[in-house]
Amino acid sequence: MDVLTHFNEQGHAKMVDITGKDVTKRIATARTTVRMDPVTLQRIKQGQIEKGDVLAVAQVAGIMAGKQTAQWIPMCHPLMLTGMNITFSDNDEDTLTIEAEVKTTGKTGVEMEALTAVSAAALTVYDMCKALQKDIVIGPTYLVEKSGGKNGDYRVEDEQ
Template sequence: MADELTHFNGQGRAKMVDVTEKAVSKRVALATTTIIMQAETLKRIKEGKVKKGDVLAVAQTAGIMAAKRTSELIPMCHLLPLSGVDISFVDNEVDRLTLTATVKTVNQTGVEMEALTAVQIAALTVYDMCKAMDRGMRITECHLVEKMGGKSGHFVYGE
């Protein structure tokens, strides 16, 4: 863990970290979350039988849009030009849908917050599109899976 808190100025007030002197490098972050739902809900998502439309296509688009707008939602995030955003979906064929966001840039700061925002908004979109049939869905286990690039190096969850 870093000892120095970099989001505070000399007066102890919040500030956006100055990355002016940091080297530009390739940055990649992966984040994941899981939605637990009724088996019937997952079945209808997979079969394309949700009244609001193609749940996964809409969730993927929402996640991409969210990654691009992270700096508007999280006050101390830098506005970053993203070079790639992807959302993938894997299910357990019973009651869980796992979403993973991969976000890339070539910049002076990382894209962890963009990946976390993307996966959460994609999951919320799934919830929104399916809530009429399953209000008890739970979005759970959201975390950074991996990050590459930058001064702090490579991070893998659980290592």
């Protein structure tokens, strides 16, 4: 079993010490889905949501949130991100897929930043469309892949 490193000798949470870790190129990709009525998705795609361009606002929200992850998640290290891209795709029916790829060169990974980015983007979609539809469903939200670091590469085997 892997040793959990987020606890101190008293059993309390702590920020992991990354002082001795090597600086490596690190990339993480996360994904989430937003399920809604087909009419809502069509209105998003056609720019017919009263609050404005849903995907443009969600993209900016995701990037802003990814950059602020250490302020959202207590034990995350503040990171200097070197790149982030958020993309949107849909199934032409009722599901919007949001994906974030986050990059850094550092001592710890960017998985939390990628997960935070897609979560904030999805929440923004909900916020901008909630007047039209309250029962929008977000998720699953998950790490698709990551590379770099001492634990090596990871890729989800069973797509959600």
